[in-house]
Amino acid sequence: MSVVNLREKTIHAKVVYYGPPLGGKTTSLKYIHRVMDPEGRTRLISLKTEKDRTLFFDFLPINVGRIGEFTLRIQGFTVPGQVKYLLTRRYVLRGADAVVLVADSQTRERESNLASLRDFRENLALNGISYDSIPLVLEYNKRDAPDPQDVDEMDRLLNDRGVPRFLTVATVGTGVFEAFASVAGTMVRRICTEYRIDRGEELGAGVEAALRRVSEAARASGLRAEPDGSPGGDVVLEEKGGTEGTLGPEELLERSLATNMRVAELLTEVHEARSELEARVAEVTALQSVAASAAATLDEDRVVAHVVEGAAAALHLGHASILLRDEEDGSLRERGVHGFLYDPLVASGAGGAGAEAILALLRSGEPVRITAEGPPGVLDAIRWREPSVRAAVAAPLRVRDEVRGLLVAYYVGGGLGPGPAAVRFLGALAASASVALENARLHGAVERMNRNLEAKVKERTKELEAAVQGLRTLDRLKEDFLSNMSHELMTPLAGIRSSAEILRTYAEMDPAERAGFLQGIESEAVRLTQRLQDILDLSAFEAGKAAIVPQAVVPRELVQKALDRARPGFEAKGIRAGFWPQSGLPRMMADPRWIGRVLDHLLENAAKFSPQGADLDVTVEREGEFVRVTVRDRGPGIPEKDRDSVFERFKQTGQVLTDKPPGLGAGLPLSRRIVEKHGGAIGLEGGPGRGTVAWFRLPSA
Numbered sequence: 001m002s003v004v005n006l007r008e009k010t011i012h013a014k015v016v017y018y019g020p021p022l023g024g025k026t027t028s029l030k031y032i033h034r035v036m037d038p039e040g041r042t043r044l045i046s047l048k049t050e051k052d053r054t055l056f057f058d059f060l061p062i063n064v065g066r067i068g069e070f071t072l073r074i075q076g077f078t079v080p081g082q083v084k085y086l087l088t089r090r091y092v093l094r095g096a097d098a099v100v101l102v103a104d105s106q107t108r109e110r111e112s113n114l115a116s117l118r119d120f121r122e123n124l125a126l127n128g129i130s131y132d133s134i135p136l137v138l139e140y141n142k143r144d145a146p147d148p149q150d151v152d153e154m155d156r157l158l159n160d161r162g163v164p165r166f167l168t169v170a171t172v173g174t175g176v177f178e179a180f181a182s183v184a185g186t187m188v189r190r191i192c193t194e195y196r197i198d199r200g201e202e203l204g205a206g207v208e209a210a211l212r213r214v215s216e217a218a219r220a221s222g223l224r225a226e227p228d229g230s231p232g233g234d235v236v237l238e239e240k241g242g243t244e245g246t247l248g249p250e251e252l253l254e255r256s257l258a259t260n261m262r263v264a265e266l267l268t269e270v271h272e273a274r275s276e277l278e279a280r281v282a283e284v285t286a287l288q289s290v291a292a293s294a295a296a297t298l299d300e301d302r303v304v305a306h307v308v309e310g311a312a313a314a315l316h317l318g319h320a321s322i323l324l325r326d327e328e329d330g331s332l333r334e335r336g337v338h339g340f341l342y343d344p345l346v347a348s349g350a351g352g353a354g355a356e357a358i359l360a361l362l363r364s365g366e367p368v369r370i371t372a373e374g375p376p377g378v379l380d381a382i383r384w385r386e387p388s389v390r391a392a393v394a395a396p397l398r399v400r401d402e403v404r405g406l407l408v409a410y411y412v413g414g415g416l417g418p419g420p421a422a423v424r425f426l427g428a429l430a431a432s433a434s435v436a437l438e439n440a441r442l443h444g445a446v447e448r449m450n451r452n453l454e455a456k457v458k459e460r461t462k463e464l465e466a467a468v469q470g471l472r473t474l475d476r477l478k479e480d481f482l483s484n485m486s487h488e489l490m491t492p493l494a495g496i497r498s499s500a501e502i503l504r505t506y507a508e509m510d511p512a513e514r515a516g517f518l519q520g521i522e523s524e525a526v527r528l529t530q531r532l533q534d535i536l537d538l539s540a541f542e543a544g545k546a547a548i549v550p551q552a553v554v555p556r557e558l559v560q561k562a563l564d565r566a567r568p569g570f571e572a573k574g575i576r577a578g579f580w581p582q583s584g585l586p587r588m589m590a591d592p593r594w595i596g597r598v599l600d601h602l603l604e605n606a607a608k609f610s611p612q613g614a615d616l617d618v619t620v621e622r623e624g625e626f627v628r629v630t631v632r633d634r635g636p637g638i639p640e641k642d643r644d645s646v647f648e649r650f651k652q653t654g655q656v657l658t659d660k661p662p663g664l665g666a667g668l669p670l671s672r673r674i675v676e677k678h679g680g681a682i683g684l685e686g687g688p689g690r691g692t693v694a695w696f697r698l699p700s701a
Helices: 027-036 083-093 107-126 151-158 176-194 200-220 248-295 300-314 344-350 355-364 380-387 421-452 452-506 511-542 557-575 592-609 665-679
Strands: 003-005 010-020 045-049 055-068 070-077 096-106 136-141 166-167 235-239 320-327 332-338 368-370 387-400 400-411 551-553 575-581 589-590 615-623 626-631 680-685 693-699
Touching: 010 027, 010 083, 010 176, 027 070, 027 096, 027 176, 027 200, 027 452, 083 107, 096 107, 096 176, 107 151, 136 151, 136 176, 136 589, 151 166, 166 176, 166 355, 166 665, 176 200, 200 248, 300 320, 300 332, 300 421, 320 344, 332 344, 332 400, 344 380, 344 387, 368 380, 380 387, 387 421, 387 551, 400 421, 421 592, 511 665, 551 557, 551 592, 557 592, 557 615, 557 626, 589 592, 589 693, 592 615, 592 626, 592 665, 592 693, 665 680
Parallel strands: 010 070, 010 096, 045 235, 096 136, 136 166, 575 615
Antiparallel strands: 003 010, 045 055, 055 070, 320 332, 320 400, 368 387, 387 400, 551 589, 615 626, 626 693, 680 693
């Protein structure tokens, strides 16, 4: 029955609670209902007969919330345990994605449990569902009974598949939610496998972790399934008698159940639509209040009070705060706190535990959900100060492109955490609050701005002068680049053209000479292609369009291939290349194509600057969690002042037409971008007269 919408990232699934009469199925479902929805926004819907108050089935929509990229909704059903409702059980079990088999731990119910298990397996088979593969957990309920069965004996009789089983007391919720979390996680993993959704194991584990956190909060509050012994506002659908006509009893029952199940779903949709509408009204009211306060006052204190109270009221929360950045040191300061004596985010960051994470939130510029999944360490730091907080949403207070502070809403107690709607609303409220707070701030700053006008003019003048100087520098760089480009491109083109003219003029040329000229044309064409390819690749990296696919590679093999490619150039200058790989090297994470380019550039530079007949050494060694590759030549070396500049694009030492080495100055800049894209680093060492040591390191696999 599972329905997966990959475009909208939603998963709808069905979980059925099955077991003997009065075993605790409905009580378990009611406890889950109260945990997931403590405010009662959704209703548990029951269908009952006209003459017998025995339950046909119970239907409960469970909004698990956002797990990774997906929103998970589960329909929970229970079935009647009485023998006379066999067809009902069979029909409700149809399309089940997972089952919680609830067994009665009382000794006298031993045979009833066995009969229910046989009935369960028969109905699965009749519905075309495999007993061996359907996600299943067992609840051994009523463990608080005076005469509970031995757990090992129950396992022997009921748990032939060896699935997870939980010892439960449904009336107080003991173990109930843990069983639900387990079966939900297993079910999500199977759905991901069926629909070929990546990270199925991660999503399943995320479901279990999220549900466990909700369960812990509910258990801490002492939640029970039915605290007052009443249905708690549940919706009951009455099954009325009538004339069967030409329909048989089984078909009539099936149609009746289908109709009532659809009615239950429609009622749920109505309740959800009503809750959604009420939430939107509260949000609009809060936004209007902030807008009204902005129009009515320029008092920052009043604006802050309106915002934090409006956020708490619209989201049905009791805790919210506004944090503003200090103009002097940039740190976060409390400006308004609702529900707490001190804001726990700032209080935790003041001691250093969450300071870096808080600054990261400020830099993000978008609303952020603070949960156990991340940002790392932030929720732990908050809960160190306020253990009751289980989640939060932080929205930036932005003025133009600058983040001036945060509007934070805290989720305390049970229920679901912040969903996408809450995040969107808090972002909209923060945007309105930013305007109001900025108006108030500007009103107080007008006189100071007037007094400091002359200083500001001078400051802006300096900025303009710096900008002009920057433009002049760019213009000079442009001229150097064009000169370098024309020189580097015209040289191979001239060689190609002259060789082509000779070949055309001397048609009767010796074959060996002709082959030599053709080889020259090919070499110059390759050289020209490489220059242009370096420019194109460098542009692709700067535009974020270059694709890198790291994989675990053997460093020795990657370097050896690059040395083989460089061998003709080494032999032309009589260079002796030594290769010294360390033994026992781990694999490293690298895209062979791109890292091969880096090695080619480093070896080409080493050959270019090495004197005739010099030695050249290449080493590969382990460096902590990285693998380091080093190329050492015996050339003139690079002055320390030029070591960083040669990594700038098209930057080379020397004059273009006199002592500049061949090349466009794109090799090292391209190499730096490739290595850094892999999560590594690259650098140069050595100095004048001592040769050059070029190295890079990449993470080991």
